Each structure stands twice: as C-alpha cells, then as structure tokens.
Amino acid sequence: MNQREVIIIGSGPAGLSAAGILLRAGAHVAMFERSPLIGGQLIKQTHKFFGSQKQYAKTRGYDIAKKLYRDIEAYQDHFELHLEATVVAIYPDRVISVYRQGVYQKYQAQAIIIATGASERLLSFPNNDLPGIYGAGAVQTLMNLYGVLPGKNAVMVGSGNIGLIVSYQMMQAGVNVKAVLEAAPNIGGYKVHASKLRRLGVPIMTQTTVKRAIGMTAIEAIETIRLDEKWQPIEDTETTIPIDTLCISVGLTPMHQLLSMAGAEMRYISELGGCVPHMSSAHETSIRNIFACGDVTGIEEASSAIVEGQFIGLIVSERLGYALEGYHLLKHECTTELGILRCGPFGEKIRLGQQKLKGGSSCSND
Amino acid sequence: MLKRLGYPSLEQVKSCFPQQDVLLKPKAIIECYEAIPCNPCETSCPVHAITIGQDINHRPQLDVDRCTGCGMCIHSCPGLAICVVSLKQDQAIFKIPYEFLPLPHVSDVWHGVNRAGEVIAPVKILEVRSTPIQDHTHIVTVAIDQQYLYDFITIRSPHE
Numbered sequence: 001m002n003q004r005e006v007i008i009i010g011s012g013p014a015g016l017s018a019a020g021i022l023l024r025a026g027a028h029v030a031m032f033e034r035s036p037l038i039g040g041q042l043i044k045q046t047h048k049f050f051g052s053q054k055q056y057a058k059t060r061g062y063d064i065a066k067k068l069y070r071d072i073e074a075y076q077d078h079f080e081l082h083l084e085a086t087v088v089a090i091y092p093d094r095v096i097s098v099y100r101q102g103v104y105q106k107y108q109a110q111a112i113i114i115a116t117g118a119s120e121r122l123l124s125f126p127n128n129d130l131p132g133i134y135g136a137g138a139v140q141t142l143m144n145l146y147g148v149l150p151g152k153n154a155v156m157v158g159s160g161n162i163g164l165i166v167s168y169q170m171m172q173a174g175v176n177v178k179a180v181l182e183a184a185p186n187i188g189g190y191k192v193h194a195s196k197l198r199r200l201g202v203p204i205m206t207q208t209t210v211k212r213a214i215g216m217t218a219i220e221a222i223e224t225i226r227l228d229e230k231w232q233p234i235e236d237t238e239t240t241i242p243i244d245t246l247c248i249s250v251g252l253t254p255m256h257q258l259l260s261m262a263g264a265e266m267r268y269i270s271e272l273g274g275c276v277p278h279m280s281s282a283h284e285t286s287i288r289n290i291f292a293c294g295d296v297t298g299i300e301e302a303s304s305a306i307v308e309g310q311f312i313g314l315i316v317s318e319r320l321g322y323a324l325e326g327y328h329l330l331k332h333e334c335t336t337e338l339g340i341l342r343c344g345p346f347g348e349k350i351r352l353g354q355q356k357l358k359g360g361s362s363c364s365n366d
Numbered sequence: 367m368l369k370r371l372g373y374p375s376l377e378q379v380k381s382c383f384p385q386q387d388v389l390l391k392p393k394a395i396i397e398c399y400e401a402i403p404c405n406p407c408e409t410s411c412p413v414h415a416i417t418i419g420q421d422i423n424h425r426p427q428l429d430v431d432r433c434t435g436c437g438m439c440i441h442s443c444p445g446l447a448i449c450v451v452s453l454k455q456d457q458a459i460f461k462i463p464y465e466f467l468p469l470p471h472v473s474d475v476w477h478g479v480n481r482a483g484e485v486i487a488p489v490k491i492l493e494v495r496s497t498p499i500q501d502h503t504h505i506v507t508v509a510i511d512q513q514y515l516y517d518f519i520t521i522r523s524p525h526e
C-alpha cells in the first residue's frame with residue numbers, strides 16, 4: 001500500500017486552498033482529481049466573480065484557479081498531483097482506491113480531506129432524454145473548455161445565479177437565449193446578473209416551467225406552462241418555443257458518495273442541497289482524521305470554499321504537528337471571514353442549514 | 367418588478383442618480399439594489415468614493431463629491447452594474463461596460479438599448495477602451511440624447 005501524509009480529493013477552490021496552507025506549513029500533500037484539468041468548477045467560469053476582494057472577486061474564474069495553483073507550485077517537492085485519477089472507494093481506516101487509466105491503486109493517509117464539490121440536479125419531464133437537453137455544467141464545458149457551441153437557439157430552466165450566468169455566457173458565445181424559465185414567483189439569483197441578461201433582451205419568465213420537450217431524434221421545441229402560487233400548473237397556459245438546446249440549471253447537490261461510503265455520519269439538509277456530513281467545528285467528519293470542505297459540505301460559493309479550505313488546511317496541519325506561524329490568528333480570520341460571507345440575506349439558507357446540521361444530532365463536537 | 371422581471375422601475379433608477387447639475391462632471395451611477403456579498407467596487411476606487419464596509423453584504427454608497435468619474439469601478443464590478451455619466455449640452459455621455467464581440471468603432475452609430483432590452487434611440491460611439499487592467503470588460507463611451515438619461519443602459523450592434 002502507498003502511504004501518504006495528507007490526501008486531498010478534488011482540486012476545486014476548496015481542495016486547492018487546503019493544499020496551499022498545508023504545503024506552506026510543511027506537510028506532504030497528494031491530490032487526486034478525476035478531471036484532466038485542475039480547478040474544479042473554476043476552470044469553466046469565464047465571468048468575473050462576485051464576492052470579497054480577499055477571495056479574488058472581480059477575477060475571472062479560470063484566473064482564480066491559476067492564482068490558487070500558483071500558491072502551490074512553489075512546493076513541488078512536497079506536492080504530488082494526480083490528474084484523471086478518480087477516487088472510487090474510501091474506507092474508514094483512511095484508505096482510498098484510485099482508478100487511473102485502467103489501473104486501480106490503493107493509498108493510505110494520516111488525514112484525508114474530501115473536497116469533491118457538487119453535482120447537478122436533473123428535472124423530470126416527458127422526453128427529457130432527447131439530445132440537445134443539457135445540464136448547465138455540460139454547456140459550460142462545451143463552450144468554455146472546448147469552444148463548441150451547444151446550439152443556436154436555447155431556453156434556460158432555472159434563474160439562480162448559475163442559470164443567469166450561463167445564459168449570459170451563451171449570449172456571449174452567440175447562442176440566442178430565447179427565455180429563462182423560473183418556477184418560483186421571483187428570480188432566484190442576484191438581480192445584477194438578471195439585469196445583465198434582461199438588457200440583452202432575454203425575458204425571464206417567472207412562475208413558468210417546462211411541461212415537455214418535443215422532438216423525434218433531437219429536441220425541436222419545448223412546451224412551457226404557467227404555475228400558480230402553489231406551484232400547480234395552470235390549464236391552457238401552454239406555449240411552444242422552438243429551440244435546439246434546452247439547458248437545465250435547477251440547483252446542485254453535494255457529491256457525498258465518498259463520505260457516505262466511508263461511513264461518516266450524514267444528514268439530509270435541504271437548505272444545504274442534500275446529503276451532507278455531520279462535522280465538528282473543526283470540519284472533521286464523524287470519522288477521525290477525515291475532513292470535508294467546500295460544496296460537498298453544503299452548496300455555497302467559491303469564496304466560502306476558499307476560506308473553508310484554508311481553515312481545514314490549518315486544522316490538519318496542526319493535527320499533524322506542523323504549526324504554521326500565526327496559526328491562531330489565521331484560524332480566527334477564517335472564522336470571521338466565513339461569518340461575514342454568510343451574514344447577508346443570501347446567506348440565510350446556509351445559516352439555517354448549518355443550524356439544522358448542528359442541532360438535534362447525537363454526534364459529539366470536539 | 368426587479369424581482370420578477372429582472373429590471374428596476376424608473377423610480378429605482380432615478381434613486382441612483384444625483385441632481386442633474388452634479389452631472390456636469392462625470393459621476394459613477396451604481397445600480398446595485400440588493401444586499402449581496404460583494405465588494406470589488408469599493409476596493410477598486412482610487413479615491414475611496416464607494417463605501418460598503420466590513421460587512422460586504424451592505425449596499426455600496428457613493429460619495430458623489432469625491433467621485434472623479436475615473437471609471438475604475440466600471441470594469442471591477444462583476445455585476446456590470448456601474449456606469450459613469452455626464453451631461454454635455456443636450457447629450458448624455460455614458461461610459462458603459464461591454465463584454466460582447468464585435469466591438470463598435472469610434473464614430474459608429476449603434477442602437478441605444480433600455481433596461482428591458484428594447485432599442486430606444488441611436489447612440490454615437492465616442493471611445494472604445496480595452497486596457498489590460500480591464501481584463502476583457504471593454505469600456506465604451508457613447509453620446510445619446512439627454513431625454514434618455516434614465517432609460518439608456520447598453521448598446522447593440524445595428525447589424526444583428
């Protein structure tokens with residue numbers, strides 16, 4: 001078995017930030033990333049990020065990934081990066097099994113940090129398996145990583161920040177976004193993003209959803225329907241919109257599978273997006289020396305993923321006996337920063353979810 | 367209206383503008399109506415004319431007297447919610463952020479567009495600025511009839 005000091009699973013902002021701190025403290029880090037590229041969600045984001053300037057706001061997503069990676073590059077002799085390496089299994093004794101180019105390998109570490117991010121939710125409606133129907137992530141991968149247009153005429157389902165931003169990116173790429181549909185009475189994402197889209201002439205249709213997709217071998221149109229306050233379809237309000245691309249962005253859910261497999265205590269918290277690990281205040285799961293950070297612990301932002309990653313980096317470095325200079329101050333800064341990021345009206349869901357996660361559990365906090 | 371349609375009411379728009387005589391000099395107009403965790407406008411202003419504060423969820427407040435109209439905040443705002451406006455005779459001069467290709471050329475006449483995405487009047491392109499610090503958010507200066515001061519928000523190519 002291959003022995004490592006710290007293993008980080010996932011190279012998104014959470015994993016990269018944790019690695020940055022650990023390496024600075026002197027620890028040896030092995031990172032496993034299933035994609036051929038480093039950066040998680042960031043590498044697909046061509047827009048300037050909102051958030052605090054401290055966490056690289058106003059920088060375009062792909063550049064944030066580069067900046068986070070630059071912090072790590074200096075420590076090449078302490079850092080081992082495995083790309084196209086999927087962690088397919090994990091055991092409570094901190095053993096993982098990695099699948100890479102047809103080969104399985106086992107590694108054991110003193111501490112494991114799970115930063116696997118989130119996966120997209122799907123929507124069920126008749127014919128939702130027709131070619132031309134994508135998740136927002138797939139559309140971003142096509143356009144922003146490979147320079148391929150998903151289609152000519154599109155409709156977006158979902159007006160959260162991701163739906164709004166990806167619609168804007170489609171318009172930039174030359175796709176005609178005919179409408180954004182939103183089942184709720186109000187737009188879900190930030191209004192600045194909605195306004196950016198609206199001034200391009202893209203209507204945002206609230207209380208409206210997709211009833212069915214129409215097409216034989218690929219999507220040719222969708223039928224939309226209006227919803228009442230109780231989210232029930234209103235009869236005779238169907239409209240047909242001819243399109244060749246339907247993009248679904250109805251939320252993310254934490255990629256909890258590895259945590260569940262390890263036997264960590266999990267809870268279903270809808271405010272956090274689904275199944276999340278119950279954790280101590282040090283972000284340690286119910287299994288000693290297995291930690292989690294970023295979207296896998298609750299759907300949030302890159303800004304909070306970065307700070308959580310740094311926080312865990314600090315905790316784990318101390319656990320392993322590397323005391324970074326100014327440890328207590330840095331830890332305090334992270335906690336304050338997270339508090340600030342979550343204290344506004346848009347942080348309410350996260351605050352509520354975290355309270356639920358803490359409350360009424362048998363798990364003891366250390 | 368903003369919550370359902372994605373654009374503000376005329377009243378909301380007007381609340382972001384100073385008195386018209388103040389606009390004889392260029393000033394930032396910040397249309398950020400919602401408490402969101404965001405602050406690059408504040409940190410990018412060289413003369414500290416924008417205040418958000420420790421809690422970055424607060425809405426940005428502009429000190430109009432301090433603002434020099436330099437335009438640094440325009441490309442720093444990820445929400446593309448800031449433009450710089452001044453009045454010159456019967457024209458309103460707007461510096462707006464623009465992230466589409468092709469870019470207009472100086473002295474082209476393009477469509478002026480309102481917040482709902484409708485074409486309202488022709489605009490004349492006065493300048494197109496794309497320095498590295500702007501990081502691909504181009505700043506286009508245009509002139510439009512002053513009567514559209516509270517309506518105009520962006521431009522669209524007449525060749526679409």
Ligand SMILES: Cc1cc2nc3c(=O)[nH]c(=O)nc-3n(C[C@H](O)[C@H](O)[C@H](O)COP(=O)(O)OP(=O)(O)OC[C@H]3O[C@@H](n4cnc5c(N)ncnc54)[C@H](O)[C@@H]3O)c2cc1C
Nearest residue numbers: 010012013014034040041050087116117294295301302303
């Ligand atoms: C369109 C869009 C716009 C956004 N805009 C903003 C914004 O403006 N500001 C902001 O702050 N946030 C924004 N976000 C949110 C932000 O991107 C995410 O919150 C953030 O990336 C989460 O970081 P993470 O490290 O937890 O996970 P991710 O970035 O998702 O990274 C997880 C990584 O783990 C890898 N992985 C998963 N499972 C395995 C496995 N079994 N083995 C190996 N590797 C694995 C994945 O391949 C991935 O690379 C946006 C997101 C989207 C989709």
Ligand code: SF4
Nearest residue numbers: 411433434436437439
């Ligand atoms: S225009 Fe210049 S001076 Fe005025 S608020 Fe923006 S950055 Fe500050």
Ligand code: SF4
Nearest residue numbers: 398404406407443445
């Ligand atoms: S940078 Fe733009 S979106 Fe962010 S707070 Fe300032 S005005 Fe609002």
